[in-house]
Amino acid sequence: MKGGTVTVRDTPTGWNSEPAGAEPRGRPRGRPRSEAVEQAILEGVLRLLEGGGTLSSLTVEGIAKAAGVGKATIYRRWPGKEALLLDALATLDNDPLPETGSGSVRDDLVRLIEFVRQRGVSKRESELLRLVTSEVMCHPDLSQQYHDRFIAPRREALRQVLVRGIDSGELRDDIDLELLGDLFAGPMLMRTVLHQWAALPEDLPERIVDAVLDGVRKK
Amino acid sequence: MKGGTVTVRDTPTGWNSEPAGAEPRGRPRGRPRSEAVEQAILEGVLRLLEGGGTLSSLTVEGIAKAAGVGKATIYRRWPGKEALLLDALATLDNDPLPETGSGSVRDDLVRLIEFVRQRGVSKRESELLRLVTSEVMCHPDLSQQYHDRFIAPRREALRQVLVRGIDSGELRDDIDLELLGDLFAGPMLMRTVLHQWAALPEDLPERIVDAVLDGVRKK
Amino acid sequence: MKGGTVTVRDTPTGWNSEPAGAEPRGRPRGRPRSEAVEQAILEGVLRLLEGGGTLSSLTVEGIAKAAGVGKATIYRRWPGKEALLLDALATLDNDPLPETGSGSVRDDLVRLIEFVRQRGVSKRESELLRLVTSEVMCHPDLSQQYHDRFIAPRREALRQVLVRGIDSGELRDDIDLELLGDLFAGPMLMRTVLHQWAALPEDLPERIVDAVLDGVRKK
Amino acid sequence: MKGGTVTVRDTPTGWNSEPAGAEPRGRPRGRPRSEAVEQAILEGVLRLLEGGGTLSSLTVEGIAKAAGVGKATIYRRWPGKEALLLDALATLDNDPLPETGSGSVRDDLVRLIEFVRQRGVSKRESELLRLVTSEVMCHPDLSQQYHDRFIAPRREALRQVLVRGIDSGELRDDIDLELLGDLFAGPMLMRTVLHQWAALPEDLPERIVDAVLDGVRKK
DNA sequence: CGGTAAACGAGACGGTACGTCGTGTCTTGAC
C-alpha cells in the first residue's frame, strides 16, 4: 500500500510519508486521518465479500454500514468503489514474491506458479479476485492500475527467470519472451478466470511447467 | 440464437417455431412479437457498446432509448440485462467452428486458435466480450449459460482434436486432457483478458501451437 | 388547485386540464399520473405536520416514506419541498371566500376577518401556515406564488368592501386604500405570526372592526 | 449583547466582566477568547446575508469560512445557527428605544412606530429580520428568546404610552390593552412581513397613528 | 368484417444506491 496507492487514492495531505526532517510543502493541518478507520473500511469490504455476491451487491453504502463509517469518509480516501477494491486486494495480496535464482530454472518456475495458485485457494482472495478482475475489465484506467500493482511484478519475476534460463541455455532462444511467459502463466489464468476455483490441485504447477518445458508431442 | 436461447429467454409463446399444422399447447393469440424489434434491441446494444464504456453505463433504459423501444418490450424477452448481453454476443459469434479432422493435428489446433483470435480483432466483438466476461464472472448462473453456449463447444472441438492426436500417437498420453487443452488455450486467454487486444498478430496461433508441441526446453 | 398551481408544478402533460373535445397539443403519452398518489403525498405532508416540528424536520424523504411513495414521484410533480408546501396549504385552504356586498360594510368586514380567524383555529392549518409562512419569507420566488394564490384574493375581497364603504360614504376617503386594508388585516396578522395561535377569541373580529371604524380616541 | 445573551450563549468563562482584583471562582485559565474572533463571526454573518439567500444557504460552515474561523469556535460560543442569528440581529438592533412620556401621546406613538420603520429601511437589518423571523417561527424555544429580547421591550414601551393615554383620558378605556397595541403595531408588521420592504414611506407612522386614533368612519 | 387479445411506445410507480453537502463533535499541533 505504498507506491501504487498514491496514484489511485486522493493522497490527501501526505501526512504519513516523510521519513524525517523538514516537510517540504507544509505539514498537514487539521485532524489527521485515522488509520483505524482505514483498516475498518478495508476489513468491511472483505467481510462483505465473504458473504459472496454480485459486484453490484457490494455497495458503498453497505461498506460504510459494515465498517461503522460515514459514506463521506470512504469518498474522502477513494474516488470510488473500484479503487477501494484494488486497495482491499492489496491488503490480502502482500506476501513477498518467492525467491528465485537460487536453484534450477524449473524449480523457480514451479515456485512462481505455486505462488499464484495460493491466491486462488484462499476463499477471501479468490472472491476478491473474481470481483476485482471483472471490475477491472470494465474500467480501462483501473486496468492500468491493476496491471502495474499486481500483474507487472509477477510478470517481471517470471521474465527474469526466463531470461536466466535462456542465458544458461536451458530454454530455447527462438521464442519471444512475451509468448514464453504466456505459455507458463496462461494455464493458471484459465482455471482462475473461467473454471472453478477448486480445480487447483497441489501438483498442478509442476505438471504445467514440465509439460511446457518438454512439449506435448510424443517422442 | 437457437438452442441455448430457450433456457435464458422467456420463450413466450413460441410464435416462431412451428411450421404449420396443429399446435399442441394452443397457438399463440394476439399480436405476434415483432422480429424487427428484436433486431433493433440487439443492434442497439452493439451500437452502445461501440461507444465504449463501463458495464454499469450500459443501462436497460439506455438500450430501450437507443432502440426506440419501450422498456417492457425488453423485459418481455429477456429476464435482465445479463441474458440480453449473452444473446447480443450470440448475434456476433455465430460463425461455425472450423472443420477439423481432415488434416494434421497441428493444423487443426492452429485453425481452432485462429478462430478464437478472430474474436479479439473485431472491435465490436472484443468490446462485447470484455463486458460479457466481466458480467459473467459475477453471476454464477450466467456463468453456466455462458459456458454452455460459448465455451463448451470450443473446448469440445479442441478436445476432439487432442483425443485424435493421442490416438494417432502424435501427442503424449501422460498428460490429462484438461491440462492439455489449457496449454493451448491459455496463452490466447492471457492476451484476451489481461493484455491489450491489439497484441494478436496473425502468426500467433502457429507460434503457440509449435511452442506447446515441441516444448521450450533447449534441445 | 387549478390556476395558480400550473406555474409552480411541473405541469407535465396537462392531461387533466382540457374540458372536452380535441386536445390541442397532442394527448399525453405513457401511463398517466395517479391522482391517488397525489392525494397520498399531500395527506402525508399534513400528517407529518400534525406531529409538529421544525421546517427542516419535514424532509422529502420523510414525506415519501409517510406517503408510501418513491422520492422521484414527488420530484416529478413539484420542484421542491417549498412548492409542495404551497399545494398542501391549498388542499386545506380551499373554502370559498365569504359573500360580501349584501349587508352593511361593517358586517362584511367582520365576516372577512372571521374567515381569516378560522385558519388559525384549526390545528392543521395553523401548523401548516406557520411553516409555509416562514418558508415563504426565505424564498422570494415562492413569496410571489404565495401572495398570488392566498393573499391577493383576500386582499381583493377586502378592497372591494372598502371601496363600497367609501362610495357609500360610510368610510373616510382621505386614507389610501392600502393603509385602510392594513388597519383591518394587521391586528389579525399580529396574532397569527408573533403571538400564540390561541389568542383568537370568537369576538375578536367584531372588536377589531369596531375599534378601527370608530377610532380609539376618547370622545 | 448584554442581558439576554447570557441565556443563549454559553457564557464560557466570563473573561470580560471583572475589572480587576480577585476573581471569586478562579480566574479563567488558558488562552482567553479573542474579542476579534467574536466580531469576525458576527460580521461574517451579516456579510453573507447581504448577498441575500435562503435560510438554509446560510450555513455554519459558510460562516466559519467567511469569518476565517474554525467551526468549533462558533459552536464554543453559540449552541447553533439560530442563536447566532439572534446575536447578529442584536448587533444591528441596539439603538435605544426612543424617549416617551415627554410630550403628547400621539407624538410618542408616532415616535415608536417610526423607530420600527427604521429597521425595515436598512438593507442589512431587513434581510436579517426576514431570516430571523422565519427561523423563529419554526423553533418554539427561539421564539421565546426572540420575544423576550426584541419584541417585549417594544411592546412594553408601547404599552406604557397607551396606559398613559388611557389614564389621561386621551384614549378609550373600553378596549383591552393587547388589542390596542395590535391596532398600532399591526399595519407596520403587515408591510414588514408580507409586503415589499420598500413600501415604508416617511410619513407612514403619522398616517397610521392618526387613522387609528380617529377611526376610519366618515363623520 | 368486426371482435378479441397480445405486443408495442411511453412513461409513472415504489425502490435502492449514488455522490455531495451540512451538522455538530472530535482530534491534531501551534499559540
Next chain:
DNA sequence: GTCAAGACACGACGTACCGTCTCGTTTACCG
C-alpha cells in the same frame, strides 16, 4: 484553554436505473 484546520458519524439532498405497472394504439388471428 483557545484557535484554524479538517476528519468523523450521521443523515438528507436531488438524480439515475431498476423491474413492474398502466395507459392508448397497433396488428395480427379468428369467428
